[in-house]
Amino acid sequence: MTAQAHRKPAFDAARVIAAIREALPSGIAQAPLHRPHFAGREWDYLKECLDSSYVSSVGPFVTRFERAIADIAGTRHAVAVVNGTAALHVALLLVGVSAGDEVLAPALTFVATANAISYCGAIPHFVDSEPATLGIDPQALRHYLRDIAERRDETLVNRRTGRRIAAIVPMHTFGHPVDMDPLNALAAELGLAVVEDATESLGSRYKGRPTGSLSRLAAFSFNGNKIVTTGGGGAITTDDRALAERAKHLTTTAKLPHAWAFIHDAVGFNYRMPNLNAALGCAQLEQLDGFLAAKRRLAARYRRTLAGVPGVSFVDEPAFARSNHWLNALLLDAEAAGERDGLLHGCNENGLLCRPVWTLMHRLAIYADCPRMPLPVAESIEARLVNLPSGPGLALAAEG
Ligand SMILES: Cc1ncc(COP(=O)(O)O)c(C=O)c1O
Numbered sequence: 001m002t003a004q005a006h007r008k009p010a011f012d013a014a015r016v017i018a019a020i021r022e023a024l025p026s027g028i029a030q031a032p033l034h035r036p037h038f039a040g041r042e043w044d045y046l047k048e049c050l051d052s053s054y055v056s057s058v059g060p061f062v063t064r065f066e067r068a069i070a071d072i073a074g075t076r077h078a079v080a081v082v083n084g085t086a087a088l089h090v091a092l093l094l095v096g097v098s099a100g101d102e103v104l105a106p107a108l109t110f111v112a113t114a115n116a117i118s119y120c121g122a123i124p125h126f127v128d129s130e131p132a133t134l135g136i137d138p139q140a141l142r143h144y145l146r147d148i149a150e151r152r153d154e155t156l157v158n159r160r161t162g163r164r165i166a167a168i169v170p171m172h173t174f175g176h177p178v179d180m181d182p183l184n185a186l187a188a189e190l191g192l193a194v195v196e197d198a199t200e201s202l203g204s205r206y207k208g209r210p211t212g213s214l215s216r217l218a219a220f221s222f223n224g225n226k227i228v229t230t231g232g233g234g235a236i237t238t239d240d241r242a243l244a245e246r247a248k249h250l251t252t253t254a255k256l257p258h259a260w261a262f263i264h265d266a267v268g269f270n271y272r273m274p275n276l277n278a279a280l281g282c283a284q285l286e287q288l289d290g291f292l293a294a295k296r297r298l299a300a301r302y303r304r305t306l307a308g309v310p311g312v313s314f315v316d317e318p319a320f321a322r323s324n325h326w327l328n329a330l331l332l333d334a335e336a337a338g339e340r341d342g343l344l345h346g347c348n349e350n351g352l353l354c355r356p357v358w359t360l361m362h363r364l365a366i367y368a369d370c371p372r373m374p375l376p377v378a379e380s381i382e383a384r385l386v387n388l389p390s391g392p393g394l395a396l397a398a399e400g
Pocket of ligand 1: 083085109110112197199222
């Protein structure tokens with residue numbers, strides 16, 4: 001063979017853009033990253049709220065929505081709240097995160113994960129991802145904690161800062177579940193509470209078990225860009241009845257039940273999801289199975305059209321998982337990492353509203369001084385990942 005034949009074909013942005021287009025339904029001028037899709041009983045349920053005057057914090061749709069979310073998450077209880085950040089905040093408080101604690105969280109996440117930790121007065125401690133899941137790497141974390149932390153009186157202490165490490169927040173990136181078994185085993189050994197940031201992963205499964213049921217408490221988001229939306233909204237899921245009751249209490253201003261008196265026994269939060277939002281959510285959840293199936297089809301199309309395109313690979317679900325494929329993504333090969341912004345420009349100019357992944361948390365000035373482990377995988381993913389148009393509308397229109 002000649003030297004010429006050995007050379008790998010070069011990355012070519014035009015080929016990548018053509019492959020993305022080919023996966024999408026033909027004839028669309030613009031493909032947004034993730035636009036909500038309302039093709040069910042949304043108008044009917046919203047009208048019911050208006051007709052009944054139950055638009056706010058009381059109403060039957062909230063209970064119905066909570067029941068449906070608990071069923072999907074495979075938990076006994078769900079508590080609906082105003083957004084995913086609020087769900088994370090209260091879940092962290094409920095596992096005992098306090099001011100001055102450190103909480104382990106991925107550097108590769110949306111800022112809300114770290115913000116919820118900060119709302120508790122705690123300090124995020126950033127950890128690395130693994131390539132197969134994009135989420136926290138349990139093995140790398142185990143080695144790191146062996147170096148920097150020690151158990152003192154049933155408490156894990158960061159030897160470098162002297163602070164308690166109270167909890168860990170695995171985040172199921174773009175719907176791909178974290179490898180939870182080794183992570184939960186590590187947490188149990190070290191006495192760490194686990195709160196899943198399941199905000200992106202409604203409908204995903206890890207070894208057959210739904211995300212949201214893989215830790216004591218989990219948080220979902222129903223923001224407008226999620227697989228189903230309530231406009232803005234979130235939920236806390238748990239199997240623990242006492243925790244669910246406490247979550248409900250804290251998220252409804254900690255008011256004691258009474259016919260007329262206003263007695264509040266804690267500084268609670270006005271985090272309850274309004275009935276209007278829950279009504280939208282109920283209509284959306286009736287379409288979830290269809291959205292999930294359509295998103296699998298769209299992911300399969302990206303897998304097929306990107307296969308063999310030089311310089312890129314499709315980010316697939318981990319072998320042990322069934323992902324909801326909330327956001328599809330491609331990764332540039334290491335040699336093509338410098339092409340990311342050019343590709344993003346090319347895509348957006350062509351009506352494909354692709355996006356980079358979030359800026360890693362330790363690069364934000366607000367979190368630059370937080371403790372962190374070496375983050376080579378997260379940094380490499382940040383440099384090379386491009387999110388692809390993935391909304392349920394596009395997915396439903398895409399053929400098998
Ligand atoms: C990883 C992650 N965590 C937390 C959130 C917060 O959810 P919300 O926007 O509903 O507050 C989101 C979504 O926006 C998210 O993607």
